[in-house]
Amino acid sequence: MVFEQVATGGCQSYLIGCDQTCVAALIDPELSQIDHYLALATRDGVRIRYLIDTHTHADHFSATRELARRLDVPVVMHRASPAPFVDMRIGDGEMVVLGKLRLQALHTPGHTADSMCLQVEDRVFTGDTLLIGGTGRTDLPSGDPEALYDSLFNRLLHLDPSLQVYPAHDYKGRSHSTIADEIATNPRLQKRDRAEFVEMMRSLNLTMPTHITEALRTNMSGGKTVASLLAEATSTVPFMSLAELRSRVEAAEDDLIVLDVRERDAYEGGHIPGARLLPRGQLELRVNQDLPDPTRRILACCELGYISTLAAATLRSMGFLRAVALDGGMKAWREAGYPLKTGKEP
Numbered sequence: 534m535v536f537e538q539v540a541t542g543g544c545q546s547y548l549i550g551c552d553q554t555c556v557a558a559l560i561d562p563e564l565s566q567i568d569h570y571l572a573l574a575t576r577d578g579v580r581i582r583y584l585i586d587t588h589t590h591a592d593h594f595s596a597t598r599e600l601a602r603r604l605d606v607p608v609v610m611h612r613a614s615p616a617p618f619v620d621m622r623i624g625d626g627e628m629v630v631l632g633k634l635r636l637q638a639l640h641t642p643g644h645t646a647d648s649m650c651l652q653v654e655d656r657v658f659t660g661d662t663l664l665i666g667g668t669g670r671t672d673l674p675s676g677d678p679e680a681l682y683d684s685l686f687n688r689l690l691h692l693d694p695s696l697q698v699y700p701a702h703d704y705k706g707r708s709h710s711t712i713a714d715e716i717a718t719n720p721r722l723q724k725r726d727r728a729e730f731v732e733m734m735r736s737l738n739l740t741m742p743t744h745i746t747e748a749l750r751t752n753m754s755g756g757k758t759v760a761s762l763l764a765e766a767t768s769t770v771p772f773m774s775l776a777e778l779r780s781r782v783e784a785a786e787d788d789l790i791v792l793d794v795r796e797r798d799a800y801e802g803g804h805i806p807g808a809r810l811l812p813r814g815q816l817e818l819r820v821n822q823d824l825p826d827p828t829r830r831i832l833a834c835c836e837l838g839y840i841s842t843l844a845a846a847t848l849r850s851m852g853f854l855r856a857v858a859l860d861g862g863m864k865a866w867r868e869a870g871y872p873l874k875t876g877k878e879p
């Protein structure tokens with residue numbers, strides 16, 4: 534068996550594969566680790582054939598949709614998943630065949646309605662249903678403490694006690710435990726009475742995960758994160774450093790158009806000498822009139838360097854093949870003590 538565990542903060546993801554047939558599945562992959570997973574699969578000599586989410590994640594950005602696009606392999610989730618991009622919906626008691634391995638799905642609602650665990654040989658991937666020394670919370674969308682009680686006490690904890698438990702989260706750097714260890718020591722599993730367990734889950738009063746709205750939006754729709762949009766734009770444009778631009782501004786090079794894409798009041802409060810104003814929100818509307826020559830060298834700048842990257846990528850896609858973005862923004866320019874001009878456009 535090929536097996537890799539990849540931690541991203543408190544999130545755990547897994548590459549599991551059959552070494553005889555060289556095929557593998559990724560379980561709960563995270564968006565920022567895509568290159569890491571692909572490198573591990575190459576190093577281990579397996580081809581990724583399935584992308585599996587154990588449930589709809591509210592606390593990290595799933596990589597299943599993006600990897601499905603790149604690898605042309607199916608996204609697998611429980612059939613209760615709300616995500617429209619799931620290619621293979623599976624139900625309780627069904628299996629995903631992975632070479633000689635069998636990934637057995639167990640529907641375990643509670644943390645979310647679409648939560649499932651996957652048993653493979655000597656181990657079980659428990660998602661957020663069962664954590665090491667904890668359980669998934671039940672106060673996020675589609676969570677249900679009564680269902681979690683049934684999933685744990687009437688399903689998961691009846692599995693072979695020697696099975697190794699690999700959860701979707703661990704915040705203390707632990708890799709795994711066993712069903713027997715959890716039954717014996719997990720504090721949340723000591724409330725074996727249904728009403729007591731439900732009352733405990735309802736009174737946990739946890740803070741909301743960071744990025745919850747963006748995680749649910751992107752994981753449920755397959756849409757892009759803001760960071761992905763920026764990374765895509767960054768990969769399509771060259772940049773110029775602040776110091777390089779300053780020397781060109783001071784030399785009054787007139788082959789370079791500095792395009793300030795902030796709003797008018799920010800521009801008038803202090804801009805790079807000679808910069809023109811074209812707010813990002815008006816770029817497409819005014820580009821033909823303001824930038825009639827697509828062969829000109831154009832440098833986009835903004836306050837922090839993000840919006841200017843998007844603007845430069847838009848300009849390139851429109852045929853301005855010499856559009857570049859400033860590596861940094863006006864904030865860094867001011868802090869460096871570089872020359873500024875105030876007032877209206879000349």
Ligand SMILES: [Fe+2]
Nearest residue numbers: 589590591661
């Ligand atoms: Fe979760």
